[in-house]
Amino acid sequence: xxxxxxxxxxxxxxxxxxxxxxxxxxxVSMWEDVKRPPPLLNILLVSSYWNQVAVATPSLWTxxxxxxxxxxxxxxxxxxxxxxxxxxxxxxxxRVRHFTGSEDINAFDLLFEEVAQHSHRWRTLEFNHLTxxxxxxxxxxxxxxxxxxxxxxxxxxxxxxxxxxxxxxxxTNTWDSKLVSFEQPSPVFVQLRHAFSLGTAQTLLQHxxxxxxxxxxxxxxxxxxxxxxxxxxxEDGTEFSAETLGLSLPSLTEYTVEFxxxxxxxxxxxxxxxxxxxxxxxxxxxxxxxxxxxxVPFMPQLLSLNIFAHYPNGFASSARPLVAATPNLEEVxxxxxxxxxxQHEAEWLTPMLSPSQDSLVVVWPRLVTLRLQxxxxxxxxxxxTIPLGRPAFKQLFLDSTCLERCKAVGHNLNALPEYFEVxxxxxYRIDKSLALSR
Numbered sequence: 001x002x003x004x005x006x007x008x009x010x011x012x013x014x015x016x017x018x019x020x021x022x023x024x025x026x027x028v029s030m031w032e033d034v035k036r037p038p039p040l041l042n043i044l045l046v047s048s049y050w051n052q053v054a055v056a057t058p059s060l061w062t063x064x065x066x067x068x069x070x071x072x073x074x075x076x077x078x079x080x081x082x083x084x085x086x087x088x089x090x091x092x093x094x095r096v097r098h099f100t101g102s103e104d105i106n107a108f109d110l111l112f113e114e115v116a117q118h119s120h121r122w123r124t125l126e127f128n129h130l131t132x133x134x135x136x137x138x139x140x141x142x143x144x145x146x147x148x149x150x151x152x153x154x155x156x157x158x159x160x161x162x163x164x165x166x167x168x169x170x171x172t173n174t175w176d177s178k179l180v181s182f183e184q185p186s187p188v189f190v191q192l193r194h195a196f197s198l199g200t201a202q203t204l205l206q207h208x209x210x211x212x213x214x215x216x217x218x219x220x221x222x223x224x225x226x227x228x229x230x231x232x233x234x235e236d237g238t239e240f241s242a243e244t245l246g247l248s249l250p251s252l253t254e255y256t257v258e259f260x261x262x263x264x265x266x267x268x269x270x271x272x273x274x275x276x277x278x279x280x281x282x283x284x285x286x287x288x289x290x291x292x293x294x295x296v297p298f299m300p301q302l303l304s305l306n307i308f309a310h311y312p313n314g315f316a317s318s319a320r321p322l323v324a325a326t327p328n329l330e331e332v333x334x335x336x337x338x339x340x341x342x343q344h345e346a347e348w349l350t351p352m353l354s355p356s357q358d359s360l361v362v363v364w365p366r367l368v369t370l371r372l373q374x375x376x377x378x379x380x381x382x383x384x385t386i387p388l389g390r391p392a393f394k395q396l397f398l399d400s401t402c403l404e405r406c407k408a409v410g411h412n413l414n415a416l417p418e419y420f421e422v423x424x425x426x427x428y429r430i431d432k433s434l435a436l437s438r
Contacts, residue, residue: 009053009056012050012053013053013056013057016053016054016057016060017057017059017060020059020060055084058084058085058086058087058088059085059088060084061080061081061084061085061088062081062085062088062089062090062091062123063081063090063091063093064078064081064082064085064090064091064092064093064115065092065093065094065095066078066092066093066094066095066096066108066111066112066115067093067094067095067096068095068096068097068098070107071104071107071108071110071111072107074111075110075111075114078111078114078115079114082114082115082118085121087121088121089121089122089123089145090118090121090122090123090124091123091124092115092122092124092125092126093125093126093127094112094125094126094127094128094129094130094134095126095127095128095129096108096128096129097128097129105131108131108134109131109133109134109137112130112131112133112134112137113133113134113137116137116138116141119138119141119142119143120142120143120144120145121145122141122143122145122146123145123146123147123148124146124147124148124149124150125143125146125148125149125150126148126149126150126151126152127150127151127152128152128153129153130155130160132158135155135158135160138160138162139160139161139162142163143162143163143164143166143167144165144166145166146164146166146167147166147167147168147169148167148168148169148170148171149162149164149167149169149170149171150170150171150172150193151171151172151173151174151180152171152172152173153173153174155174155179155180157179158179159178159179159180159181160179160180160181161180161181161182161183162180162181162182162183163182163183164182164183164187165185165187166187167182167187167189168187168188168189168190168191168214169189169190169191169192170187170189170191170192170193170194170207171192171193171194171219172193172194172195173193173195173221174195174200175195175197175199175200175223178199178200178202178203186210188210188211188214189207189210189211189214189215190211190214190215190216190217191215191216191217191218192207192208192211192215192217192218192219193218193219193220193221193256194207194219194220194221195220195221195223196220196221196222196223197222197223200223204220205247208247208249208271208272209247212247212248212249212250212272213250213251214251215249215251215252216251216252216253216254217252217253217254217255217256218249218252218254218255218256219255219256219258220255220256220257220258220268220271221258221260222257222258222259222260222264222268223260247271247272247273248272248273248274248275249272249273249274250275250276251276252272252274252276252277253276253277253278253279254277254278254279254280254281255269255274255277255279255280255281256280256281256282256283257269257280257281257282257283258282258283258284259282259283259284259285264284264287264288266295266296266318266321266322267295269296269297269299270297273297274299275301276301277299277301277302278301278302278303278304279302279303279304279305279306280299280302280304280305280306281306281307281308282305282306282307282308283308283309284308284309284310285309285310285311286309286310286311286312286313286314287309287312287313287314287315287317287318287319288313288314295321296321296322296324296325296326297325298325299325299326300326300327300328301328302326302328302329303328303329303330303331304329304330304331304332304333305322305326305329305331305332305333306332306333306335306371307333307334307335308335308337309335309336309337310336310337310338311336311338311342311344312336312342312344312345312347312348312375313342313344313347314344314347315344315347315348315350315351316347316350316351319351320351323351323363323364326364327364327365327366328366329364329366329367330366330367330368330369330392331367331368331369331370331371332364332367332369332370332371333370333371333372333373333397334348334349334370334371334372334373334375335371335372335373335374335375335428336348336373336374336375337374337428338374339374339401341376341405345375345376345377345378346378346380346381348372348375348377349372349377349381349383351363352364352370352386353381353382353385353386362388362389362390364390365389365390366390366392367386367390367392367393368392368393368394368395369393369394369395369396369397370386370393370395370396370397371396371397371398372396372397372398372399372402373397373398373399373401373402373425373427373428374399374401374402374405374427374428375402375405376402376405376406376408376409376411377402377406377409377411377413378409378411379409379410379411383396383413383416384415384416384419386420387419387420393420394420394421395420395421395422395423396416396420396421396422396423397422397423397424397425398413398422398423398424398425399424399425399426399427399428400424400425400426400427401427401428403424
């Protein structure tokens with residue numbers, strides 16, 4: 001077998017680059033711990049040969065982070081990355097919580113301005129804070145290659161106008177999206193993550209209309225509860241709803257709904273017509289309706305449903321319209337995000353195992369995979385009956401937290417592998433790349 005040190009530089013460099021891209025793709029967010037570069041850079045310590053190859057591979061040095069540290073000492077690290085990355089596209093992350101004084105602010109501004117000199121290479125930009133000087137530098141910076149922008153606060157009431165002709169992915173959690181605007185031609189989004197409130201509804205509507213034929217992934221954080229017909233009157237008197245606006249998203253395949261406030265409602269699904277929707281994710285606290293007349297649009301095209309809640313209070317009753325509207329689901333995931341014991345945990349599986357008085361009714365008859373996370377399943381709920389009426393059912397995924405909590409309440413699941421495949425996974429982790437409010 002050939003020694004790895006005998007590999008040509010070109011092949012070893014390609015291996016390093018491929019592994020680095022895999023690490024980034026599987027990360028919970030864009031390098032959640034910005035104090036450390038991607039783990040692949042540990043190869044610098046393996047041998048002098050690997051070190052030389054890594055240093056000479058520009059794509060390994062494209063991550064440029066500005067975080068809360070001594071900004072003077074950070075300049076050496078940033079300059080090193082900028083030099084070694086050569087002409088490769090850059091991924092820029094700014095995460096700063098506070099400054100210790102005017103000298104600290106000035107050092108940050110100087111560092112940001114130095115990075116902004118390479119803005120023509122920026123491919124992605126994420127920030128949670130900008131000073132007035134840094135904001136001005138960003139507005140003046142050319143961004144011809146920027147495809148992804150994520151803004152997590154930091155504007156403090158100041159407006160920001162950007163020229164981003166190639167932008168296709170946009171994330172913002174600000175409740176006043178009027179602060180951010182784009183020069184003409186306005187970007188058309190493939191992926192949009194946006195807050196919904198009285199202050200942001202008009203801007204969100206503009207983004208949806210402009211991007212309706214290209215948009216594939218949509219995440220909406222609701223700060224205002226939708227009404228019976230999911231309508232919200234904007235400042236100009238327009239009623240925001242799919243029915244009144246005729247809004248259609250024909251390319252949308254994934255939709256994530258997050259409820260930041262109580263109460264909530266299924267009518268968030270009426271934000272637009274989504275004929276190609278395949279996956280729906282819902283994040284909330286408890287299932288308390290904003291209106292008892294909540295309705296769910298019929299979605300026979302939906303194949304995957306993922307629900308995340310602190311507690312399942314009210315799920316058994318509120319799930320009925322959803323069950324009726326999604327007859328062709330193949331994958332269902334139910335996750336309890338709060339670890340405390342709840343007397344309502346039986347409600348998670350009630351819609352599936354005890355759907356109605358009619359014994360002939362089978363909920364989600366095309367189900368193939370069921371995933372349960374974080375909950376304790378009561379002993380009187382027999383999971384062995386899941387395949388009954390569901391001939392395609394094959395797999396049950398249980399995270400280790402669910403398994404441990406089931407044991408704690410005396411529910412032995414050891415016999416389940418005799419009936420279908422059981423896969424035990426790691427404990428559930430919140431996906432920060434999707435959750436706007438986290």
